[in-house]
Amino acid sequence: MSTAVADARAGRHRTPVGVDRALLVDTGFVIALAAVATFAAWPIYETPYLFITVGGALVVAAVVTLIGRVRRWNWLLTAVTLAIAYLVLGVPLAVPSAFVSRPDLVQGYHELVVATVTGWRKLITVGTPVGHFQTLLVPMLIVVLVCASAAFALVFTRARVRGYGALVPIMLVPTAFAIVFGTSANGSPLTLATITVAAPRHVLVGLLALVLAGGFLVWRAQHERRLALETAAQASGIRRASGITSGSLRRLAGAVAVVLVGLIVAVPVASTMLVPGPRHVLRTAVNPVPQLSRYVSPLTSYRQAFEPAQYDTPLLSYSGDAAAVGRLRIATMSFYNGQQMTVLSGDSDQQNAFAHIPELTGRQPKAAATLKVTINDYRSLGMPDVWLPTAANLSAIEFHGGDVNALTDGFYFNRELQGGAELYDLGSGDSYTMAVDPPAATEALSSLTPSAGAVQDTAYIPASLTQWVQAQKVGSGGQALTELIQRLRDRGYLSHALVAPPATTPKSKNWLSALGVPGTGTFQASFAGESTDRISDLFSALLRQQQLEGPAAPDKSLVAGVGDDEQFAVASALIAESLGFPARVVLGFVLNPSVTGPSAIPACSGGVCKGQNLTAWIEVKGAGGAWVPIATTPQDKLPLAKKTSTQTEPKFPTQVQPRDATVQPPPEANPTGGTHQNTTHTPDQPAGPAVWLPVFRVGGSILLVVLVLLAPFLSLAVVKWARRSERRRMTDAAARVAAGWDELVDTAVDLGLPPPGVRSRAEAAAVYAAAARAGNPAHMRTLASGADEAVFGAFDPTPGDAERYWAQLDEQRARLTASFPRWKRLRALISLRSFRTRRGGSA
Structure with missing residues (x-):
């Protein structure tokens, strides 16, 4: 009798029927929670490759732990084998971009090791969905692989008397990862009867995890109780009555009641708690913006393109649907600080930021137009070559050559500005192909109206500009804007320099000879810069000439403003701002002359863009929200009016001083954490506490990886502590x-x-x-x-x-x-x- 009781307490009995069923249930639970984690992570990736990553991690974890169990390996040998399997299979499971070429495959293994530490931070700095961009699938692979390995270690060791409960927190980690590293968007609300669920996807993920975890724990507890009763029956010889007992019915009813209460409470709470605003996740606390505002404005280097050395130099070449693309955009400048137009303001946020957009660099279906661009002597422009010539309505971009992954890694894009930046060292011979969707039909400029309630910043609009606009007496709205810009162009005179260029030779050209000016006697000096003082002088000259000649004088008597696209584009943008229209300046090349009409700045031809083709125009936005381009280049046929040509410019004009002597962003400017930054300039040195920010960021990433790797072992320690406390x-x-x-x-x-x-x-x-x-x-x-x-x-x-x-x-x-x-x-x-x-x- 005592021996039988002792045997029953010690669990020394033959393996009862049903243990294999528990093995299947445990394995199915691990796979089911991995599927929930995949569903939760789908908004982050939105690529079928995610299934390969998660499925491969489950297979690798199951095979390694099962082999370790059969061969009776200790935990250290199993962990080392798992790490080796990760290094060998990590590239095909999580770095598909490595299969472009053999060098990329070798580089892929290096990036896999690096991404093990840095991929966590990179994941929250890239706009979603990230697809299979670079190594961003690596964090998901690590989380699923580690957690599944710990879970299968418990399953295959048959430690299910008390250890099965640890499967729940272990396998909830991948779902928590998907939520924490996910987006803050709640998605479209879902209405169920009278209840509105603000975040249906997140509620569904929580309910699935709750039902699976609760159902698993209830079934396993019932299964263990049944095994214990069968063991006692084998030891004592007393058979219990078969069938469903009242106790079983009570336990089943209790489990169903718990699930129903969870549903009744969770759905209304989710419908109210999530309504106020977006969720706060890691992504919302990290600014993935490369500090491009630290670069000198490209417009300040505009005139260098018209120097003799660059005027006839091929800067880039192109082939494809140039007529459909129309224009190449180097940079879009939306902010004016009184000294220069800049691409981004000093306090730019994520809404106006350049960021990785994986869907642009992935393989996309062919668009309506494609254009291949090859960089030639682009650096000779003198502007930061970080600005990459792209096109409006860009739907995809694919880089070519030996540095495909490096160029892709360094590419950033701003959808609002329709502009691109390349932080990798862009050199001669680099090329890329753009897919461009057909532009949407835009309103005619004359029919534009300012947005209702729009308040524009007029702090930097010169008083002379306001007086000149009022003197035209053309009213307001799109029709008035069209007339004002046309008058500005007609009454301006094109000049690219303060000193006349040297005489041409059969082998050299200059902008003055291209204008058809017979000699240098009619050359008009023009100061560079786009500061408030420079723009004020331009309108002061126009206003003074109109006062001398009278408002009814013909345009040939009112030509008084001297400058080029640098001044006239900024002046036109400020005119639009004064009328209530948001405006921005775009620097680039015209590929199709029909989009601008006759202009003193010729369009690119013969598949080549030279310095002489560099131009600037403005874009204004009306109430409809679309940006409408407007040419602003002054005319070059009518000379300055006689009364104006005898006047002299100020002796000491305002000179534009770059805000920063350096043009390279600091090391943290590249949100990928990689080494591909523009290396042709000297970075600014951060001061004060900013010195420690990279250390904290890298340290935090390493700490996060260590915690993820140690999570299964810490879970075991917690389970043992809980077991001891329960016994006591x-x-x-x-x-x-x-x-x-x-x-x-x-x-x-x-x-x-x-x-x-x-x-x-x-x-x-x-x-x-x-x-x-x-x-x-x-x-x-x-x-x-x-x-x-x-x-x-x-x-x-x-x-x-x-x-x-x-x-x-x-x-x-x-x-x-x-x-x-x-x-x-x-x-x-x-x-x-x-x-x-x-x-x-x-x-």
Whole structure:
């Protein structure tokens, strides 16, 4: 009788029918929660390759842990094998871009190692969906691989008496990763009867995880109870009644009630708590903007294109649907600070930021027009070559050559500005192909109206500009804007220099000879710059000439403003701003002359854009929200009016001073954390606390990776602590004493000592006392006899007896642990041996 009871307590019985079913359920639960994590991560990636990454991670984790179980590897050897499998299979599972060429394949393994640490930060700095862009699938691979390996380690070791509960927190980590690293958008609301769910996807993810976890725990608890009853029946010979009992019905009803309560509470809470605004995730706390505002404005280098050395120099070549593309945009400048037009303001945010847009650099279906651009002597323009010539309505871009991945890595785009930037060192011979969608039909300029309630910043609009606009008496709106800009062009005179260019030779050309001016006698000097003073002088000259000639004088008598696209584009933008229209200046090339009409700046021809083709225009936005381009180049046929040509310019004009002497962003400017930055300039040195920001960012990324890698081991330590606490808090004193002996056995087994097997408690105590060199064998025998007395004695122990027993137990456990080296004590903390031996199998 006592032997049968002891066998029942120790779990020493033949494997009952149904254990394999539990194995299948555990495995299915791991796969199901991985599927939930994939569903939760879909808004981040939105690529079918995500299924390959997650599925491959599950297969690798299952195979490695199963082999380790069959061959009886320890946890360290299994972890090393898993790391090797990750390094070997990580590229095909998470870095598809590495299969472009053999060098890229070799580079892919290097990027895999780097992405193990830096990929976490890069993931939250790239706009979603990221697709399979670069190495951004690596974090998902790591999370699923590590968590699935820890989960399968529990499943395959059959540690399911108490260890099965650890599967839930372990496999919820990938779902938590998808939520934390996901987007802050809540998605379109879903109305169910009278309840509106603001974030249906997030609610569905939570409900799926809740139902799976709750259902799994209920089924496993029921399964363990059934196994325990079958074991007791085998040991005692007493068969329990079969069929569904009232207790089973109560447990089933309770589980259903818990799920229903969760649904009833979660859906209304989600419908109210998520309505106020977007969720706050890691992505919302990180600014993925390369600090392009630190670069000198490209418009300040405009005139260098008309120097003799660059005027007839091929800057880039193109082939394809040039007529459909129409224009190449180098930079779009939306901000004016009184000194220059800039691409971005000093306090630019994510809405106006350049960022990685993976969907542009992936392989896309062919658009209506394609254009291949090859860089020639683009650097000779003198402007930062970070600005990449692109086209409006860009739908895809594909780089060519040996540095495909590097160029793709360095490409940033701003959808609002329709402009691109390349932080990698762009050199002669680099090429790329753009796919461009047909432009949407835009309103006629004359029919534009300002947006209702729009308030424009007029702080930098010169008073002379306002006076000149008022003197034209053309009213407001799109018709007035059209007339004002046309008058500005007609009454201006094109000049690209302060000093006349040298005389031409058969082998050289200059802009003055191209204008058809017979000699340098009619040359008109023009100061560079686009500062408020320079624009004010331009309108002062126009206003003065109109006052002298009268408002009804013909345009040939009112030509008074001298300058080129640098001044006239800025002046036109300020005119639009004064009328309430948002405006911006675009620097680039015209490929199709029909989009601008006759102009003193010729369009590119013969598939080549030269310095002489560089031009600037403006774009204005009306109430419809579309940007409408307007040519602003002044005319060159009518000379300056006589009364104006005798006047002299100010002796000391305002000169444009670049805000920064350097044009290279600091190291943190590249949100990828990579090394591909423009290396042709000297970076600004951050001052003060900013010096430590990169250290904190890298340190945080490393800490996050370490925590993810250690999560399974920490989970094991937590599970063991919870097991010990549960044993110690048992309400029945006899059960508490018996559980105390089980805790001592588990400690010994985790330290590497043999499980009791067929030994009695007294025999096991002798074995463990011999291993505890610092302990007293008599005390260990006392613990064994105390446990036997609690289980088989005539009288039950009191709660006080149980407390004293646990006090002695803690002392003996401490002495037993102290007898082993520190590394063995650490290994025992995360050992699974006590689970595999079913709590040590005490006799």
